[in-house]
Amino acid sequence: MAGAREVKRRIKSVDNTRQITRTMELVATSKLKRATDRVYEARPYAAALGEIVSSLYSPGLDERYPILRQPEQVKRAAVLLLTANRGLAGAFNANLIKESRNLLADLRGKGIETELHIAGKKGVQYYRFRGEPLEMARMDISDNPTTEDAESLVGSLRDRFESGELDAVYVVASDFRSAVSTPPGVKELLPIRPEAGAAASDQFILSPSGDMILERILPVYVRNAIYTALVQNAAAEHGARRTAMKNATDNAGEMLENLTRTYNRARQAQITQEIAEIVGGSAALE
Numbered sequence: 001m002a003g004a005r006e007v008k009r010r011i012k013s014v015d016n017t018r019q020i021t022r023t024m025e026l027v028a029t030s031k032l033k034r035a036t037d038r039v040y041e042a043r044p045y046a047a048a049l050g051e052i053v054s055s056l057y058s059p060g061l062d063e064r065y066p067i068l069r070q071p072e073q074v075k076r077a078a079v080l081l082l083t084a085n086r087g088l089a090g091a092f093n094a095n096l097i098k099e100s101r102n103l104l105a106d107l108r109g110k111g112i113e114t115e116l117h118i119a120g121k122k123g124v125q126y127y128r129f130r131g132e133p134l135e136m137a138r139m140d141i142s143d144n145p146t147t148e149d150a151e152s153l154v155g156s157l158r159d160r161f162e163s164g165e166l167d168a169v170y171v172v173a174s175d176f177r178s179a180v181s182t183p184p185g186v187k188e189l190l191p192i193r194p195e196a197g198a199a200a201s202d203q204f205i206l207s208p209s210g211d212m213i214l215e216r217i218l219p220v221y222v223r224n225a226i227y228t229a230l231v232q233n234a235a236a237e238h239g240a241r242r243t244a245m246k247n248a249t250d251n252a253g254e255m256l257e258n259l260t261r262t263y264n265r266a267r268q269a270q271i272t273q274e275i276a277e278i279v280g281g282s283a284a285l286e
Contacts, residue, residue, distance in 0.1 A: 003266050004263060007259055014255050014259065018249055021248040021249045022245070028239075032235065032238035032242055035238050036235050039228075039235045042228045046225065049220065053192065053218065053221050065214065067218050068192055071191065076168075077166065077167060077170060078166050078169045079104060079114060079169075079170050080119070080153065081172045081173075082123075083120030083122045084120055084121070089241040090240045093120075096123065118134060118138065141153075145227065149230065150226040150227035154169075154189070168188065171187045171189050173229040178239075187225070189225055190222065192221070
């Protein structure tokens with residue numbers, strides 16, 4: 001019976017797909033654990049850097065440290081979008097791209113010149129398809145980023161901000177809260193805005209001097225902000241992929257159940273027809 005054979009072929013195809021999605025789910029789970037560990041290791045260091053910068057900051061330091069300048073008016077801003085290099089992660093990449101589009105529209109609506117920098121194949125492909133000019137397009141950042149990767153992304157932006165060519169730098173990346181909560185967000189990387197309520201530097205004995213510490217730590221602070229965003233984005237990607245593959249596996253299981261019932265009904269109808277033909281033939285011979 002052609003119907004039963006077709007259903008059986010579909011059952012085999014769906015079962016093969018389910019095995020693939022299940023394997024991808026397990027791989028994503030394994031990678032998520034390692035990526036989550038990197039996030040939890042990076043956060044305390046980032047928080048400590050922020051506290052140090054806030055405690056050492058004081059008005060007027062921008063004359064000695066251009067990276068601390070606070071532009072009165074933002075005329076040109078850079079947007080750094082972090083996406084994944086691979087798909088099959090649900091709406092992960094789409095949400096980040098949407099967030100970047102909203103940010104660009106908002107900045108341009110205020111009359112601010114913008115330039116777009118992207119790290120991640122999916123973001124690069126999308127904006128190239130739309131014909132958006134890209135100041136930087138990087139597709140070589142892996143899901144295990146390093147501080148060297150972060151420096152290669154932010155180094156030129158930091159230098160251009162210090163020279164006055166840029167007045168602001170924004171980063172669009174996922175905010176990793178848990179494996180199932182990774183909303184996209186926008187962070188203002190530059191100018192540096194020290195957190196309020198930080199302990200004053202005169203409460204500590206500083207060695208070497210505060211100026212020397214600040215000179216060394218400011219570039220590290222900016223670089224580490226990008227590194228933290230990269231590791232959070234990687235963890236969010238793996239979490240989104242695990243969720244997407246689990247949903248695909250569950251859907252394939254439900255489809256298999258429905259196809260199996262359909263196949264059994266078709267097979268039963270075939271058997272019933274064969275029995276009826278045998279009985280009919282026997283009656284005709286009597």
